[in-house]
Amino acid sequence: MNIPAIPLYLLIHNIVIQESSETSSSSLKRPGKLIEHEFDRVRIEPKDKASITPTGVNNIPQNKGEFTLFIDSVNSINKDDYLLKIGDKVIWNGISRVAVSNYPVYSTDTNKPHHWEVELE
Numbered sequence: 001m002n003i004p005a006i007p008l009y010l011l012i013h014n015i016v017i018q019e020s021s022e023t024s025s026s027s028l029k030r031p032g033k034l035i036e037h038e039f040d041r042v043r044i045e046p047k048d049k050a051s052i053t054p055t056g057v058n059n060i061p062q063n064k065g066e067f068t069l070f071i072d073s074v075n076s077i078n079k080d081d082y083l084l085k086i087g088d089k090v091i092w093n094g095i096s097r098v099a100v101s102n103y104p105v106y107s108t109d110t111n112k113p114h115h116w117e118v119e120l121e
Helices: none
Strands: 013-019 036-046 051-055 059-065 068-071 091-092 095-104 116-118
Touching: none
Parallel strands: none
Antiparallel strands: 013 036, 013 091, 036 068, 051 059, 068 116, 091 095, 095 116
């Protein structure tokens, strides 16, 4: 049984990933420089419920919550074939979260993931 890829109409987000300094293989070559990777056609969903809470000195609302990032192995565009790592920062629509888990989800083909699910906090 072949499971179809995540449809394009569901992959509505584009993100930028900044490598964590602990995980960056190129951090030795370029210290202090953030390495960024662009991903197009991904999906970000609230994991539980997100809330807007006043924080800080100026009482500026801050979006708090956990999210799940879906990266499809067929329809998502990973321009440089970067494999997101735990600790990397994910930025979309001005919101920045850190990847706390990243795991492949397989369908019937055990050699290739159907998609990846990344938990963001």
